[in-house]
Amino acid sequence: MTTPTEPxxxxxxxxxxxxxxxxxxxxxxxxxxxxxxxxxxxxxxxFALNTDAQALDKVALENKLILxxxxxxxxxxxxxxxxxxxxxxxxxxxxxxxxKGADIIFILxxxxxxxxxxxxxxxxxxxxxSGALVLAVVTLPFEFEGGRRQRQAQLGFQQLKAAAxxxxxLPNEKMFKLLDEKTGMGEAFKISNDLLAEGVRGVWRxxxxxxxxxVDFADLCSVTRGRHAESSFASAEATGExxxxxxxxxxxxxxxxxxxxxxNTSDAVLVSVIGGSDxxxxxxxxxxxxxxxxxxxxxxxxxxxxxxGYAGRLSVTLIATRKHSEAxxxxxxxxxxxxxxxxxxxxxxxxxxxxxxxxxxxPPPALSNEKKAxxxxxxxxxxxxxxxxxxxxxxxxxVSKGRFEKSEPTVRHGEDLDIPTYIRRCVALN
Amino acid sequence: MFDPSSIIVxxxxxxxxxxxxxxxxxANNVLxxxxxxQARSRGVRKGEIADGxxxxxxxxxxxxxxxxxxxxxxxxVYLAVTGNHIRGFNNHGTHPVVSEDREINxxxxxxxxxxxxxxxxxxxxxxxHAIRQHFMVDGQSGIQNPVGMFGAKVEVDVHVxxxxxxxxxxxxxxxxxxxxxxxxxxxxxxxxxxxxxxxEQKELGALVIDxxxxxxxxxxxxxxxxxxxxxxxxxxxxxxxxxxxxxxISLGRAEQLKLEHGSAILDAAVxxxxxxxxxxxxxxxxxxxxxxxxxxxxxxLEEMFEIIEQELSALGLLNYLRCGVxxxxxxxxxxxxxxxxxxxxxxxxSIGKANSISGLKSALDQPEFATAIGxxxxxSFQQKRKPVGSIKDGFVKSFTEMFKR
Numbered sequence: 001m002t003t004p005t006e007p008x009x010x011x012x013x014x015x016x017x018x019x020x021x022x023x024x025x026x027x028x029x030x031x032x033x034x035x036x037x038x039x040x041x042x043x044x045x046x047f048a049l050n051t052d053a054q055a056l057d058k059v060a061l062e063n064k065l066i067l068x069x070x071x072x073x074x075x076x077x078x079x080x081x082x083x084x085x086x087x088x089x090x091x092x093x094x095x096x097x098x099x100k101g102a103d104i105i106f107i108l109x110x111x112x113x114x115x116x117x118x119x120x121x122x123x124x125x126x127x128x129x130s131g132a133l134v135l136a137v138v139t140l141p142f143e144f145e146g147g148r149r150q151r152q153a154q155l156g157f158q159q160l161k162a163a164a165x166x167x168x169x170l171p172n173e174k175m176f177k178l179l180d181e182k183t184g185m186g187e188a189f190k191i192s193n194d195l196l197a198e199g200v201r202g203v204w205r206x207x208x209x210x211x212x213x214x215v216d217f218a219d220l221c222s223v224t225r226g227r228h229a230e231s232s233f234a235s236a237e238a239t240g241e242x243x244x245x246x247x248x249x250x251x252x253x254x255x256x257x258x259x260x261x262x263x264n265t266s267d268a269v270l271v272s273v274i275g276g277s278d279x280x281x282x283x284x285x286x287x288x289x290x291x292x293x294x295x296x297x298x299x300x301x302x303x304x305x306x307x308x309g310y311a312g313r314l315s316v317t318l319i320a321t322r323k324h325s326e327a328x329x330x331x332x333x334x335x336x337x338x339x340x341x342x343x344x345x346x347x348x349x350x351x352x353x354x355x356x357x358x359x360x361x362x363p364p365p366a367l368s369n370e371k372k373a374x375x376x377x378x379x380x381x382x383x384x385x386x387x388x389x390x391x392x393x394x395x396x397x398x399v400s401k402g403r404f405e406k407s408e409p410t411v412r413h414g415e416d417l418d419i420p421t422y423i424r425r426c427v428a429l430n
Numbered sequence: 431m432f433d434p435s436s437i438i439v440x441x442x443x444x445x446x447x448x449x450x451x452x453x454x455x456x457a458n459n460v461l462x463x464x465x466x467x468q469a470r471s472r473g474v475r476k477g478e479i480a481d482g483x484x485x486x487x488x489x490x491x492x493x494x495x496x497x498x499x500x501x502x503x504x505x506x507v508y509l510a511v512t513g514n515h516i517r518g519f520n521n522h523g524t525h526p527v528v529s530e531d532r533e534i535n536x537x538x539x540x541x542x543x544x545x546x547x548x549x550x551x552x553x554x555x556x557x558x559h560a561i562r563q564h565f566m567v568d569g570q571s572g573i574q575n576p577v578g579m580f581g582a583k584v585e586v587d588v589h590v591x592x593x594x595x596x597x598x599x600x601x602x603x604x605x606x607x608x609x610x611x612x613x614x615x616x617x618x619x620x621x622x623x624x625x626x627x628x629x630e631q632k633e634l635g636a637l638v639i640d641x642x643x644x645x646x647x648x649x650x651x652x653x654x655x656x657x658x659x660x661x662x663x664x665x666x667x668x669x670x671x672x673x674x675x676x677x678x679i680s681l682g683r684a685e686q687l688k689l690e691h692g693s694a695i696l697d698a699a700v701x702x703x704x705x706x707x708x709x710x711x712x713x714x715x716x717x718x719x720x721x722x723x724x725x726x727x728x729x730x731l732e733e734m735f736e737i738i739e740q741e742l743s744a745l746g747l748l749n750y751l752r753c754g755v756x757x758x759x760x761x762x763x764x765x766x767x768x769x770x771x772x773x774x775x776x777x778x779x780s781i782g783k784a785n786s787i788s789g790l791k792s793a794l795d796q797p798e799f800a801t802a803i804g805x806x807x808x809x810s811f812q813q814k815r816k817p818v819g820s821i822k823d824g825f826v827k828s829f830t831e832m833f834k835r
Contacts, residue, residue, distance in 0.1 A: 402671040403681060407475040410514060410663040412737060417664050420672035421729040429676060429722045 018103040018207060018217050021045040021132075022200055025120050026084075027055050028110025028139060028189070032196040034059045039197075044106075044204060047098055049123070051087045051115045052076035065098070067091050067119060077114025081152050084118025095123055099130040103217060104207070106200045107134065107164065110192075112141035112149035117156035124163035133221055134164040137199040137233075139192050140171040161230060166223075166321060168199050168231040170256060177255035195256075199233045202317030206272040206303040213284070215272070215303035223268040223301060223321060232262045235317040243314040244286040251318060252294070263294040266320040273304040276311035287316065295320070438813065439496070440805025441507040442618060443485060443601055445474045445644030445667060446760060448492040449799060450507070452500035453789070453806035461810045463789025463803065465500025467492045476663045477512040477618075477645035479600040486604050493608065506611035508805040509601055510618035511558065512645050515594035518617075518659030520563070521549050524585045534567065534576045538584055546588040556595045558617055563587040563655040572653070589656045591617045613809060619647025619659055621804030626756050626782035627651060636753040637775070638782060639738065640801065641761020643667050648738050652750040662737060666760055669730050676726045677718050687723060694770040696721070696728040731767070735774040754778035762797035 022044050024033030030048040037046050037060060047063045050056040053074030056064050066074050068087020077084040088095065099105055105127040109116035120136060127134045138160065141149045161167050172192050179188055206215045234257045236250035257263060271291060273284055284304050292300060298320075401409075404418040411417065415424060422429065436455045442448065452465035469491035473484030497504050523546025527534055547560045565573040567581035576584055598615065605612050623638040635652035644665045650658040669692070674684035691705060703720040742748050754777045757767055762781045771779035784794045784803045794803065 402675055403667065404475070404671065407480065408514060408663075410476070412662070417662075417733075418668065418671075420668075420675055420726065421733045422672070422676060422726050425729060425733075427725065427729060429719075429725065 019045070019101065020104045020106065020204055020207070021047060021098070021102040022106045022108060023047045023049060023098065023123065023127075024059070025049050025107060025109040025123060026113055026116030027052070028113075028193060028196070029108040029116055030055060030059045031189075032108045032193040032200075033061060035190075035193055036197045036200070037061055043208065044200075045102070049095075049098075049115075049119070050076075051084060051119075063098075065091065065094055067115065077118060079114045079149075079152075081114055081118035081156060084114040084116070085122055086118075087115070088119035088122035092122070092126060095126040096130060099123075099127040099132060102127075102130065102132045104220075105130075105132045105134050106203070107136040107160075108138070108196050108200065109136065110139045110141070110196075111153035111156045111160075112145060113152075117152050120156060121159040121163045124160055128163060128165075133217075135166050135168065135203065136160050136164040137168045137196050138170070139196060140169060140173070142172045142176075157230075166231055168233045168319060170195050170199070170233065174255045174258075195233075198235055198317070199319075202233065202235055202272055203270070203319065205274060205305065205317070206270065209274070209303075209305040209307065213302050213304040215270070215301055219301050220270070223270065223299060231319050231321040232256055232258075233317070233319050235315065237313055237315040239313050244283050244290070247287060247314060247316050248290045251291075251316065257318075257320065262320045262322075263291070263298070266295050266298045266322050268299040268301070268321040269295050270301045270319040270321075271303065272317040273302070273314070274307050274310055274316075275304075275314045276308060277306055278312065279304070279306060279310075279314065283314065291318070436813075437500075437502050437504070438806045438809035439504050439507045440510070440621070440802040440809065441489070441493070441605065442510040442621075442801045442805065443474060443479065443489060443604065444471055444642055444801075445477055445665060446642070447471050447798065448474075448485075448488045449802045450489075450492045450496035450504070451799060451802035451806050452496050452502055452504065453787070453803075453810065454500075454502075455810055455813060459810075459814055461787055461789075461807065463787060463794065463806065465496045465498075465502065466790060466792075466799065466802075467494065467496025467499060469495070471643075475644055476514060476665075476667075477642065477661070478514075478597055479604060482600070482604060486607055489604055490608055493610070504610065506613045507605060508613050508621075508809045509605055509615045510621050510801050510805055511593065511598055511601055511615050512618040512642070512647055512661055513593065513597055514645070514661060514663035515555075515597050516558070516591060516617060516661045517555075517593070518589060518591045520657075521546050521588050521590050522585065523547070523588065524583060526583055527581055532580045532582060534579050534581060534584055536577055539565075539575075539577055542584045542586045543588065546586050547590070549590055549592075551592055554595050555592045556598060557590055557592045558598070558615060559589070559591040559620065561589045561591075561656050563589060563657075564653070589659065591620070591659055614812065616805055616808050617647070617659065618642075618801045618804075619649040619661065620656070621802075621808055622647065622758050622782075622800040623649045623651065623804065624807045625784040625787065625800045625804035626758055627753075629654065631753045634752040635750040637738075637742070637747075637751050637755045637777075639735075639755060639757050639761075639771070640759040641665055641734070641757065641764075641767075642759045642801075646734055646738075646759075646761070650742065650747050650751070652747065657747055657750070658742065658745060660738070660741060662734060664730075664734055669727055672726045672730050673723060677722060679716065679718065683715070687718060688727065691720060691723060692727050693724050693765045694728060694731045695766040695773075696724045700724055727764075728770070731761075731764070731770055732774060735771055739774050748775065748777070751775075751777055754780065756780060756782035758782040758797045758800040760798050 022033060024030045030050050033046050033048050046061055048056060048059045048061050049065045049067050051067045051072050053066050056066060068090045071087050071090055107120055107123055109120045111117050124134050124136060140153050175192055207217055234251055234254040236247045238246035288302055401418045409416050409418050438453045440451045448469045448471045450467040451463060454462050454464050456462060469488045471488050473479055473481030479485045493504055523542050525538055525542035525545055527538055543562055565576045566585040567573055567576050567579050568583055602612055619640055622640040626638055627636055632651040633654045638649050640647045642665045644667050646662045646665050648660050670681060670684045670688055673688055674681045700720045704717050705720050706714045706717045709715050755771045755775050757771055768779040781797060784800050787803060787807060
């Protein structure tokens with residue numbers, strides 16, 4: 001389509017079709033884009049960006065760009081997100097040029113390394129500035145890749161989340177459940193990259209193909225734009241007579257959806273159903289009924305399309321989005337910057353308000369959520385051991401015991417019988 | 431007018447009411463109930479005195495009323511005790527027969543009973559009753575009186591009911607402060623069963639459940655002897671409390687609704703029904719969902735029965751209850767309570783009436799009085815001093831003797 005050095009020009013007068021660009025960032029992103037180019041890119045513009053010229057060479061694409069060639073001389077970021085970021089910032093003009101004119105930009109990256117982790121937030125920022133809807137599809141490293149990469153990935157993920165409209169996240173660790181013991185190392189990463197590509201395709205199909213039940217760009221924007229959400233993604237395919245049932249079963253046991261748990265906690269769910277001309281309304285109905293039941297509170301968007309290539313097959317791609325992970329509210333650079341500004345103003349009221357854009361303030365020490373939770377726990381334990389003079393704990397009495405408050409509780413087999421039976425047995429009174 | 435020794439008074443300091451029943455042994459040793467006094471109880475929670483001053487005042491009122499009605503002077507009472515601290519268990523005692531001809535004599539019997547009563551109790555617990563069950567001679571069981579039999583070894587089981595010393599003393603103190611003597615303390619579940627059951631029913635096997643305001647006592651008879659006793663510190667108060675909580679109404683209203691609209695069984699007919707009972711001025715109060723009321727109540731009662739049922743079935747006693755279940759105490763007034771008991775225990779159930787004593791019909795008919803009437807009956811056994819062999823003689827005054835100085 002366009003080369004990165006020449007600004008992409010797209011007609012913007014009347015948009016009859018929407019244009020999408022897929023940008024693969026770093027090694028994993030490049031491979032994913034490469035895969036997409038080989039199979040079916042469904043009319044999307046593909047780009048590959050890397051700091052490592054050698055890796056970029058292997059990607060069979062026209063549109064390639066070596067990031068930060070002055071800084072790293074095309075030798076890669078060495079697993080350091082700072083260098084990845086610096087490289088991306090060096091080529092900011094190029095990034096803007098690539099992003100220009102697209103309605104929707106997919107960023108594919110493997111988080112944990114240097115280029116993907118560091119450059120993705122910068123790229124997302126550039127894409128956002130161009131006015132496109134930015135969806136990032138990223139993998140998180142395997143646990144065996146080490147704590148450092150995990151921390152880097154988490155940090156990058158939070159930053160990306162703050163910059164992009166939505167991030168579809170594929171933790172490689174969860175992917176383990178998709179593999180069997182004999183799966184080779186290369187194959188495992190290939191599957192991971194495949195999933196990245198599939199995530200993009202799933203969303204794109206939803207938009208590009210005019211379906212029985214159409215989903216348009218505006219629908220997608222309403223679910224994702226400005227939400228800074230994190231999403232999970234799963235797809236399933238089935239053939240034969242009981243296709244809907246099989247697909248539901250596959251989805252509900254899908255490791256990337258935490259065995260269906262993810263659906264319950266989602267705010268928004270996008271479902272893309274694709275089948276051949278033999279797809280019946282009844283099948284779609286059956287499918288949606290089940291999915292609806294799983295995510296009653298979510299904003300559900302359904303797209304169903306016919307693709308002759310899918311004769312006899314039924315394929316469902318599902319993207320579940322939630323605003324926050326429940327455990328700890330992630331701190332993005334924006335939050336940190338705002339906080340820093342507050343502090344500064346507090347210390348020196350006369351100081352001019354800090355500039356929040358274009359200036360990166362280092363976030364607090366990078367910790368994974370699990371680590372944070374662990375540290376919080378330990379903190380409690382430690383202090384209890386150290387000092388005996390603890391503030392007394394108030395009894396957590398949710399159910400009032402009424403007139404038995406002051407008398408000795410009647411306890412049988414560990415049950416406090418003073419609490420009404422219907423409450424202990426969880427009998428609803430309606 | 432009366433011979434004071436023939437007056438027997440039973441006093442129950444209950445959670446919801448205090449009740450004194452006066453009985454008289456006439457010349458033919460026949461017991462007759464001649465007076466009843468009762469007062470609302472304010473100082474008692476879960477069967478135990480929580481506010482001594484209030485309880486004392488209430489006891490005084492009940493005693494005065496009983497004295498007036500019976501026209502007798504009350505000097506001493508049989509006091510019922512209950513509470514969460516009271517436990518019952520069976521203990522076994524053995525004694526080798528040492529006489530040369532292996533004939534069992536009175537001394538052997540006394541020794542074996544003494545052995546059976548040598549129990550390891552928690553330090554702060556005291557025996558309320560140690561009731562002799564059947565003897566066993568050389569492995570032959572079911573012997574009521576082994577004196578005169580031949581054998582090498584005599585064994586006996588006793589059922590021991592014990593409670594926490596200090597908590598038992600609370601009731602005694604209240605009585606003492608009114609210048610009354612305590613003849614004996616009796617476990618209230620045992621007293622109720624005495625009022626309700628005939629000897630025949632005890633032989634066949636029966637379960638008595640006394641649902642009081644704050645506690646529920648249960649006692650199992652089989653083959654004429656007490657097999658098991660227990661206290662569950664859950665009663666009518668809990669139902670009111672559940673209703674007040676669940677329906678979001680005051681405790682007083684909950685109590686009133688329980689009496690007027692309560693039932694032990696949730697039938698389909700009440701589904702969706704509501705009631706708007708007027709207050710004392712005739713103005714409508716908050717509307718209450720009848721289905722919710724019944725459901726809360728039914729669940730609580732069902733749970734109470736289930737707890738007892740599980741305990742008895744674990745002990746393997748349910749199959750011996752050929753006379754079924756008898757329900758007494760204020761809880762027996764709950765409509766359909768027999769049906770619920772029948773459903774849970776899978777045994778015939780009925781409301782127990784104190785029909786083994788003559789006297790004031792109005793008092794005998796009321797299930798609330800069962801414990802106090804049983805106390806009087808217990809007292810009459812003590813005074814009649816029946817011959818050896820009857821189980822009642824097994825009641826030991828060990829506890830009261832400790833407090834008499």
